[in-house]
Amino acid sequence: MTRVAVLGAGGYAGGEVLRLLLAHPAVEVVQATSEQHAGKRLDFPHPHLRGLATPRFSPHDALEPCDVLLSCMPSGELIRRWPQVSARAGRIIDLSADFRLESTEHARWYPRAPRPLDMPEFVYGLPEWTGARLKDARFVAVPGCMAHAALLALLPLVRAGLVRPEVVVDAKTGSSGGGATPDRSSHHPERASALRCYRAVGHRHTGEIEGATERLAGVRPVVHFSATAVPSVRGVLATVHAFAARKLEDASEPLRALASTYREHPFVHVLRANASASPFPEPAPLAGTNHCDLAVEVDAERGRIVVNAALDNLVKGAAGTAVHALNLMLGRPETEGLGFRGLHPL
Known part of the structure; x- marks a missing residue:
C-alpha cells in the first residue's frame, strides 16, 4: 500500500480527494491536514465520508513523512511551505495554481504568489496528453478546471493543424469552483440565481491555456x-470557438481529430449527434465522475469550429485527475479508484 497524505484537506477539493483515496485499493490515507478542523473527524466538514474508518485532521505543521503528498492548499501556500513540505514526501501532486506555468511565466499571472527560480518544475498533469511523463514524475501540477476542459477540446485541433492560432474560450462554472470559504460573490443569497460574466478579460487560465x-x-x-x-454547484462547460486554418474539404475533419485523439483514453468521450440520446455535453450527468464529454460543430461557410467540453470541476477538474495522475505515477491501472459513472437524473 502506498502511504498518502493530503495537505489542506478541509475544502471541497480536499473532500473529493479523500473520497476517492479512501476507496482506492492500493492507497492508505495516513494523514489529512487542516488548520480550521485540526483534531476533528474527517466527516465534520465532509458529511459524505461518514461511516469510514479514517484519521482525524492534523495541523499543517504536524505533517509526517509519506510516500506521496497531495496538496489541496490555496494557491501560494505550497510555495510558502515548500522547504517543510518537500522534505516530507518523495512525490508531490499539487492541485493549486502554484506550478501550472513555467517559472518565467508564473510571475505574470500570479504576482501575489511569486515562485523562487530555484524551485523545481512540475509535470503538467493532463493525463491524456502527458501520461508518459507522469509515469516517472516526482512533482505534478493538476490543471485548472476551466483550463482543463478548454485544453481537452482545443489540443487535438491544434495538433492536427486545423485551426488558426487564435481562439475564444467561453467557460461557465458552478459555485464550488470558488472554494469552501464564502465571500460576497459566493454567498448563497447572492449566488443561487446568478448568471454573470465575472471575468471577461485577464483570467489567469488565459496564460495556462496558451502555455x-x-x-x-x-x-x-x-x-x-x-x-x-x-x-x-458543480460543473464546467467550456465552449471553444476556433477558426479553420484552411477551407475544410470535409466538415467531419474536426470530429475525426477529436475521436482519434481520445479513442484509447477511458475518461474522455466524444459525443456524436446520431449516436447519443443527448449529444450535447452538459456537466450534470458527469457530477462526481472523472469523465469529460466533448462535442464539435462546424460552420463550414464561416470557417468556425466550435467544441463544447463538460466536466465536474471538483473531480475531472481537480481530485479525479490528481488520482488519475497518481495511478500513472505508481504504475497502477489508470482507472483504478475512478469507476463511478455518475447519476441521471440529477
Missing part, C-alpha cells in the same frame, strides 16, 4: 478567455 497548448501541441495561440458564473 500548455504551446508545450503539448507545438503552437502558442492567442487565447481570449472569459469566465461566467452559472446557478449550479
